[in-house]
Amino acid sequence: xxxxxxxxxxxxxxxxxxxRDGELVAFATETxxxxxxxxxxPAAVAKIFAAKGxxxxxxxxxxxxxxxxxxxxxxxxxxxxxxxxxxxxxxxFTMVMPRAANVHDVITGGQDTIAIRVxxxxxxxxxxxxxxxxxxxxxxxxxxxxxxTRAEHVREELGDAVRVILDGGECQxxxxxxxxxxxxxxxxxxxxxxxxxxxxxxxxxxxxxDDGRPVPRVPGSPPTHYAPxxxxxxVPAGEIDAQADAASSGGRRVAVLAQxxxxxxxKYATWINAGRRPENYGRDLxxxxxxxxxxxxxxxxxxxxxxxxxxxxxxxxxxxxxxSVAESDDGSGAMAVLP
Ligand code: TXA
Ligand code: MG
Numbered sequence: 001x002x003x004x005x006x007x008x009x010x011x012x013x014x015x016x017x018x019x020r021d022g023e024l025v026a027f028a029t030e031t032x033x034x035x036x037x038x039x040x041x042p043a044a045v046a047k048i049f050a051a052k053g054x055x056x057x058x059x060x061x062x063x064x065x066x067x068x069x070x071x072x073x074x075x076x077x078x079x080x081x082x083x084x085x086x087x088x089x090x091x092x093f094t095m096v097m098p099r100a101a102n103v104h105d106v107i108t109g110g111q112d113t114i115a116i117r118v119x120x121x122x123x124x125x126x127x128x129x130x131x132x133x134x135x136x137x138x139x140x141x142x143x144x145x146x147x148x149t150r151a152e153h154v155r156e157e158l159g160d161a162v163r164v165i166l167d168g169g170e171c172q173x174x175x176x177x178x179x180x181x182x183x184x185x186x187x188x189x190x191x192x193x194x195x196x197x198x199x200x201x202x203x204x205x206x207x208x209x210d211d212g213r214p215v216p217r218v219p220g221s222p223p224t225h226y227a228p229x230x231x232x233x234x235v236p237a238g239e240i241d242a243q244a245d246a247a248s249s250g251g252r253r254v255a256v257l258a259q260x261x262x263x264x265x266x267k268y269a270t271w272i273n274a275g276r277r278p279e280n281y282g283r284d285l286x287x288x289x290x291x292x293x294x295x296x297x298x299x300x301x302x303x304x305x306x307x308x309x310x311x312x313x314x315x316x317x318x319x320x321x322x323x324s325v326a327e328s329d330d331g332s333g334a335m336a337v338l339p
Contacts, residue, residue, distance in 0.1 A: 002158075004151050004165045007123045015164050016130045019044075024051060024161065026140045026154045027127050028168025029119040031092045031177050031193070032147040032286070033154050034063065034137030035162060036127075039073075042104045045136050049106075051161035054143040059109035061094055061117050061177075063135045065128035073114055073134060075100050078182045080204045087203050090120035092173050093195045096181035107136055117177055123168035139176060144225055146286045146293075146321075149174045153290065174283035175313045183208075192312040194282065225320040226286070228293035230255065232300040234318060234325045240303040243326065244269050247299055255292035258303040270295040278310040285314060289321070 005011045007027075015025045022044040025036045035051065037044035039062045049056055062073055067085050070077055075098040077085075084095060099107075099114040108114050119125070128135060139147040140154045140162070148154045151167035178193030180200065188208045189197055197207050235243045240256065241263045247254040248268035256262075256271045259281070272288050274281045292300050302318055305311045319325070 002155060002160050002162055002165060004155060004167050007126065007166045007168055011166060012126050012130050015127060015166055018163050019131055019135065023163045024048060026158070026162045026165040027124055028121050028151070028166065028171060029124045030121040030171060031173045031175060032149055032171055033140040033151070035140035035158065036063070036135040036137040039107055039134035039136040042106045045104065045106045048136065048138060051158055052138065052141070052143045054138070057109045059111055059115060060107055060136045060138045061115040062107060063124065063128060063137055064116060064118050065125055066118060070116065071100070073100050073103055073116060074098060080185070080187055081182060083203050084180070084200065088195050089118040090125065091195065092177040092193055093117065094177045094179045096179065096190065113181065115179065121168060123166055127166065144227055146226055146228060146289055147176060149286050172283060174285055175317060192316050194313060196309050196312065198309055224323060226317045227321040228289045228300060230293050230297060230300050232302060232322045234302050234304050234322045236326065237304045240301065241266070243301055247301060253295070253297040255295045255297040255300040257288055257292060257300065259305070270297060278314060281305070282314050285317065
């Protein structure tokens, strides 16, 4: 049976023992919950892939408590990476760097690089320090599904595949970390997150966006990702009430994720007002989509979020989760993923 426990010292120690025994431990970070295994034990890391139903060629992030043992995992730390580490670690920030020779292929998906993150959440820090090594951890959800932002979500997703879930409460950011990689002197943004392109540029100068290589480097290659099971459509902001009416004609139930209250009563709609602040919207996004997914509706309609960098990570996750984007009457409905 899976146990959800508060992260007391005793429970941290038993989680450390589970990691040493080659078992999986789910834990909170400030972004989303991670599904952790001892990064130096390939058999343990393989259990992550089995539990998630994730294809084996997808690399996983290795989490460290500080950059002090970075050289055990990274062959050569780019100079710009040192500056970024100084600025954004510990935090919701991941860097893809050349892997050290002894890193197992199961971590890197056979690539020559490894992704490293130093998370800030006190529980993640406590666990990493007590364990004393690297913890490989993707988000603790089934492959392609919504990332968990509460301990209960992890249980829903993975059940008994994980021995211990360390309950660190609700994740404060709620969206996965920003990921960058390095090419020559250049820094490439692979996944937008709460550390924004502007913040990174302030440290390293110009940034490049992902050029869509054939290798599945970041989520997005499968048709949908971070996705609810209910068909989800992004709707132009001004049309959300009209689209909710249209979708619920004939008494069909519809779920709506909006940034304001409905303009009129919609009898058949389950309507969530996630507000206009990107920090709150992002923190609650996956929990809101889970709620709407369980509401027994045929469709989820999402009101398109505003332009602007503070919404980039949210827009990225919504576009990956949606099965379609509704065109507005003037043809301007589609949200761009990144500028
Ligand atoms: O916030 C987060 O980043 C969370 C928490 C638990 O740290 N983790 C997370 O992991 O979102 P995951 O596996 O769900 O997403 C990490 C992404 C993967 O899609 C993977 O393709 C990419 O990072 N990645 C990992 N190693 C990579 C590498 N060597 N090169 C390029 N991309 C890599
Ligand atoms: Mg994930």
